Amino acid sequence: MSRPKLQPYPGLRAFERYESRIFFGRQQQVDDLLARLKQHHFLAVLGASGSGKSSLVKAGLLPGLEKGYMGEVGSRWAIAEMRPGDQPFVRLAEGLLADKVFAGNWENPPPS
Structure with missing residues (x-):
């Protein structure tokens, strides 16, 4: 399956994992999620509809996990x-x- 052409602003939809390189401005939140997940082994991301939860998880947290940003926990998830x-x-x-x-x-x- 080919990936759609990357657009710098996806419009009124969540960023997807493959768009992580154009997802920016929320690195501190991604780092916080990774730290909480490492400490508690469970993470719930809650917020109002349209606040960017899906983008934060799909284009921030998941690529961070896959790149091994949690150190000794590894990158195989x-x-x-x-x-x-x-x-x-x-x-x-x-x-x-x-x-x-x-x-x-x-x-x-x-x-x-």
Whole structure:
């Protein structure tokens, strides 16, 4: 699948992961998210609709994880994306099962 041509301002939509190089101005927030995730191993990004949560996560946090900005934790992450909609738990399950790593562990759980 080819990526669309990069535009410096995507308009009224969230930045995507592949647009991380044109996503700027929120590095301190990205650094804060990475630090919190490293400390607590869980992160919830909350805010008003249209405040840039998706862009911050997709074009800031996720590329930071993949580039290894969390040091000893590494750069190999299994990432499942989902939008909660009107059935958040169903959407979460669908998002997890759409990822081959998560789905493979569901079908063939590691021995306990």
